[in-house]
Amino acid sequence: MAAAAGVSRATVSRVINNAVSVAPGIRDAVQRAIASTGYVPNVAARSLVTRRSNSVALVISEPDRPDDHSFLNRIFTDPYFGRVTAGATGALRPHDVHLVVVPTDSADHHQVIRYLRQGHVDGVLLICSSEHDPLPGQVHALGIPAVLSSQPAAPLPVSHVDLDQRLGARLAAEHLIARGCRRLATISGPLDIPAGSERLEAFRAAAGAGAPAVISDFTRAGGEAAAHRLLDDHPGLDGLFVASDLMAEGALRAVQDRGRRVPDDVAVVGFDDSSPALECRPQLTTIRQPVEEMAAEMAQLLVAHIDEPGRAARSVIFQPTLVLRASA
Amino acid sequence: MAAAAGVSRATVSRVINNAVSVAPGIRDAVQRAIASTGYVPNVAARSLVTRRSNSVALVISEPDRPDDHSFLNRIFTDPYFGRVTAGATGALRPHDVHLVVVPTDSADHHQVIRYLRQGHVDGVLLICSSEHDPLPGQVHALGIPAVLSSQPAAPLPVSHVDLDQRLGARLAAEHLIARGCRRLATISGPLDIPAGSERLEAFRAAAGAGAPAVISDFTRAGGEAAAHRLLDDHPGLDGLFVASDLMAEGALRAVQDRGRRVPDDVAVVGFDDSSPALECRPQLTTIRQPVEEMAAEMAQLLVAHIDEPGRAARSVIFQPTLVLRASA
């Protein structure tokens, strides 16, 4: 290649990385040679010296999983993770950074750690399903740039992007109360995730500490089962806050299968404002979470940390909003 | 590292890649040193010499797209692509190969080509939305191992994995006829995709060439609109074959919104057997496509091609099956 242009490799490199001061004539000659040769730099060689891979990992960590197959299926089919992936991919593209999606559970954390240590990626976007997940700590100990989707139980000096979960739950409770519901209940996610515990706590703080709750798992089937249990134990409930739209879709079905009308008999408020909210009948009144924007922010923060290693960690908290539709 | 174990770097390399003949004593010593040091080989340096990156790309190519945001969102939210990603990820994991998901349209094919040429990945899983997509040809010209999800219009000596689309459509038509439907219609996908045109043709071959059809786009909203159009023009139809479950979910809604009962007034058969089939009410009778298995097969073929460059291309065709549920 250098030969083709009649210059040294160093000059070629300078042209490609448009470094300062290359004579216009030489530059053009090199670019012509590049075009005609179809030359592209070898990334391995480049990475070896720059210590950059121009790609980052999106690690989705779950504490345990039943089996490989259904775990992967759930991850890649869940609208929430889909939105995260879409948001991150979109934000990374202008930086010419690619995304490697790495689902993991505690059984193969070491694999992930090894992957990261090998230098495959320049940084990590870390989505944890439990606030006690050890992965964030391990990643931080590695010294590799990372951005979390929520602060772990043991706070870490690592940037993270999150939603004001409590505000979201409060908006839901207040809306149900304002529309006249008197017997409120909720279906929450797992309590070891902030998105589970905080939404539950804040809902109860606004709806009354005695408000019945069933802990579920953020799946549609889980939401349906939880709603049935709730209706068994509290037949009189007239307002239901469900901590994710996917669970709300299941809950809606349960309520309707028992012959109760939504929202007249039971008003239902979901959480997320993801596609299931529009697929339900009636469509879901829900707490909107700008997942794509949040993922994009994570990506941008990560890029910033990679470009400027000393950069101070920061946390960015997004505000949820109430989206009024037909279910409440 | 070599120093830590008191041996040469070459020996360390041999232990790590468990090459032949390393003295047991030395081997143990090296492994201890590795464990205590926490040493991991640098992938860039390794790739530079082995010319392997141990990762492959999953390229999802669409001809054109309205805007970046909704494109990414659709890709990462569509249950079909989710299943593909899950299947490929699962099959690749045992090989220690990672997956980079690369959505693209014709506007940035050159970006993808450049990405591939740079040697970021060892091979490509290529999902094209149009059989006239030039990408498969370009990738093949590059000489980089690839596996396609369907044969392009201009056949290429490249392995591909597909479903027997025609058989699927025929099963659907035969089932509708067998259950007594007399006025059949169909909602198809875009005609420049085999999954669109072949399902339509085969359905008409079995149901009668005059069976009304509306061409849609494999989205839920598209399916709903198509069903409305179909019911406007053919109020008497009593059997509907919809070429994807996602569209079928929308179509079901349209049929029911017009006060017609499923399956009594209109029987509906979907295609895919993905999660929407179970979320509908009534649940969808559908043509099952083992997407995860097919994606896994693609991944395994790709790995085989990477390991054995001269390997002959082959095509693997999966058979669809009818899954009986409530909608037909």
Add this chain to the structure above:
DNA sequence: TTGTACGCGTTATCAT
């Protein structure tokens, strides 16, 4: 069986 030494293709430093 083990060590020595070279090459992989770039970027970066240092002369010029």
Add this chain to the structure above:
DNA sequence: ATGATAACGCGTACAA
């Protein structure tokens, strides 16, 4: 502004 040349960290002939 440009060209030698030294790393970068590994695998692997080849020699011992």
